[in-house]
Amino acid sequence: MRHLLSTRDLSRDAAIHILDVAEDMADTQTREVRKLPTLRGKTVVNLFFEDSTRTRISFEAAAKRLSADVINFSAKGSSVSKGESLKDTAQTLEEMGADAVVIRHGASGAPHTLAASGWIDAGIVNAGDGTHEHPTQALLDAFTIRRCLHGSASRGRALDGVTVAIVGDILHSRVARSNVWLLSALGARTVFVGPPTLVPNHLEGWPAEVSFDLDATLATGPDVVMMLRIQSERMNDAFFPNPREYSRRWGLDDERLARLGPDTIVMHPGPMNRGLEISSRAADSPRSTVREQVANGVSARMAVLYLLLSGERED
Amino acid sequence: MSNSSFLLSGATLPDGSTADIAIADGFVVGVGDGLDSVDAIVIDAAGLQALPGLVDLHTHLREPGYEDSETVLTGTRAAAAGGFTTVFAMANTSPVADTAGLVEQELALGEASGYATVQPIGAVTTGLAGERLAELGAMASSRARVRLFSDDGFCVSDPLLMRRALEYVKAFDGAIAQHAQEPRLTVGAQMNEGEVSTRLGLAGWPAVAEEAIIARDVLLTEHVGSRLHVCHVSTAGSVEIIRWAKARGIAVTAEVTPHHLLLTDDLAESYDARFKVNPPLRSAEDVAAVREGLADGTIDIVATDHAPHPDQHKDCAWPEAANGMVGLESALSVVHSAMVETGLLDWADVARVLSSAPARIGRLDGVGAPITVGSRADVVLYDTTASRTFDVDDLAGKSANSPYVGRQLPGRVVATFHRGVPTVLDGALRPHDEVLAGQRAVVGRG
């Protein structure tokens, strides 16, 4: 793997391979000595133009457990915030000998621009770009779903026949975008659920169904209900009347939680707005995978860094 | 080159006939077979398409204020390289061209270039701020004789202000050139709203944001009995509305850019900001509709919206990049590709949409005339049989933000004459001192 920019580029086999490597990584994390020597001498740069402590820490843990050297390059308070361009930053990282750059950027496409620019030779991992994609989130989600369904027999398997309802602000969600392509590659079915203002109008050719009625969708018995965070900036821009109405129509409240089928799992990429898109009881219920998602995030990111840097690289 | 007489021998005229074209002292002095070549420099134009010098109604020359992108001199060099002899300079300079003094300054910068005639466009509102009318009358009465007013880059979105502007310019046969973009519907917009924008996670610029303004403006224009020009029409719905308005007898004219005739929004998939422009590249259906609109006369002209930007404003993530692309050097080849090779226009039509009609909309007398005896000698010779991979070296302005670099385009400008003075010969720009000396000689004799 040269870069990981989008899940749309991943074939079924490639996706299963990444998930299988993530299983191997997860296995090592149950040992007494969790650190692997695999990426000794490699330098991974976390280039974060947007604050995201959760994602940065997850990548940092993944890189360190593979013995890579980690440089955290945060835009806040650095030359980047003083107007230094992506180009100049990339050239600086090239000079520092970065082997992989994990980039989080508020601008959709910034990782593509970096990868296509020729400014830097490092492998690029998209850690979330604007409202475009967040591929490692989708990988950890798929990994989590696969483990819930197949447990220790997960290796080699896809998600055929699984139905995933992704609920909330699809329009602005990089998590939804990365999930829909990966779930489709793995044979799962995706239903986007949300208010019509927050579900894109133009989904021609997308492997996704659309529903504006959460109760109707839940009644069909989806295997996974993935709740998305409602950003505070949506509150005052006429996407919906107010948080109360949003919560009533599209929130996973206690009453809806009680109606879920026995094997339905509840996911959330975090951070959660408890009481808005998800009730506390739903978030903390046994069917919630929120905490597993965090742990699996490290395994999935270890797999990505390993595949990017350990010689399986083809241009 | 002190001689100011030229004989373009055996050129193909826009109507398809073949003739010699004699030029002397800035004017066409003969069109016919076997013209006398005594004292004239003979240019073999056999097999070359002669067109009246091209007129661009929508050029951003960037001077004053943004000289790192373009100057009047470099922009008019780009014009000459593309076969243009007149450019209308948009008002969004810094300071904004919103007073008589500033439009006269722009005019003077054009005269000091000599590569093309520069006709200033005045701002509609002071500072393009959309709050109060600029001194439209003073600009109209100035030496720059401004007839076209535009806040281009911004839409005159306030309906009352638009009504007043349309009404006011009736006093001097002016027109308002509207950049039709409903601002609230396009907050943060990055590209055409559609499947591609959804996939790329780039905020959409919906077609309705253009169409709603055009629909409002044609109704306002009818109501006050004025004249409206719609800049850079980009959607199928806009073409429909303008077709309807023209059928009703409303005095509306419209332009389409070369890029909206050829390029589509899927080019954004590369996140290559060379393809970022406002209004954005649209769908293939929209491209088909604007081509059809240009072919049937609903859209009157092609205008480049030449918008130079320095590299650093394009060499960045798409959402952080500037809107706009350069277009003067490539426009004729793009129209050739999109409209002539497809059989939608012939060369007489090209002369209309790229020369006579824009001059008429801008009320610029003596410009855009057909190649006949007595016309100002603005002439371009174009090799329709050439084909080239468009290259950075084909750009003559200051900026390189062309979406065509690396793309195969037909045709090549062989020679351009501006007021009888060659600005391009053998496909190469002539030196500035020579062009200026030629212009002085013409003005001296004329």
Ligand SMILES: [Zn+2]
């Ligand atoms: Zn404009």
